[in-house]
């Protein structure tokens with residue numbers, strides 16, 4: 152069986168990596184790719200990633216791409232993801248979403264799409280980071296609130312949202328390990344006369360610079376010791392591999408909203 156994969160936002164950093172991953176994986180073909188009006192539209196997908204011509208070009212038509220694909224992968228921007236979620240709902244096509252920085256309304260669009268189409272959504276598609284989610288929950292459940300929890304992340308200078316979607320998921324994993332509501336304890340930034348750190352707070356710090364693909368550290372600190380769990384991404388391949396694997400996993404699934412924990416069988 153050959154699976155036809157469409158990549159929306161195919162000229163982006165992740166989009167190009169996804170094109171390469173699909174081309175390098177047996178059993179997959181590229182059904183097409185989209186970009187907004189501009190330079191990339193009309194270009195051949197193979198040429199876009201420095202390879203041979205494939206005879207498939209970048210278009211602007213997301214609904215047409217969803218209609219002719221077995222799965223569509225979306226690492227774009229929140230405004231585009233809203234439109235893509237509607238296309239998934241309209242066509243019932245398997246949909247893999249990696250876009251971060253989504254508002255509650257954007258998320259509602261994905262939840263609605265998941266009633267009509269099978270959807271995998273993950274703040275991070277790497278196996279290592281998904282293990283880090285599980286470890287963070289486990290450590291938070293083991294250590295009492297004498298241990299302060301902070302999450303430090305660093306990404307490249309082009310990243311437009313902060314803290315990263317992965318950092319927020321790590322915070323949620325720690326809160327769930329402690330059996331508390333994340334929204335009650337999250338502190339997204341600190342500046343000026345902040346006062347002493349409240350017990351139970353889960354803090355965030357975001358660094359931006361250079362070409363860093365994605366580093367995350369979860370710190371547990373009390374007066375006498377500090378435990379740090381760190382993941383460092385060495386290549387965007389780790390996300391592209393997980394997203395393409397998710398597209399395959401979705402092929403026999405009913406409509407619903409799934410996560411990487413389901414794809415990896417970590418549930």
Ligand code: NAD
Pocket residue numbers: 159160161162163164165166185186187226227228230231248249250251252273274275276277390
């Ligand atoms: P990028 O800016 O390089 O790429 C985004 C692409 O989307 C661009 O090419 C842009 O032209 C395109 N786009 C914008 N509007 C569009 C539309 N209406 N239709 C089609 N394409 C459209 O960004 P990036 O570094 O590739 O990251 C993209 C997203 O993926 C971000 O939200 C990032 O945080 C997220 N991300 C998630 C993971 C994960 O594992 N979940 C990993 C890496 C990045």
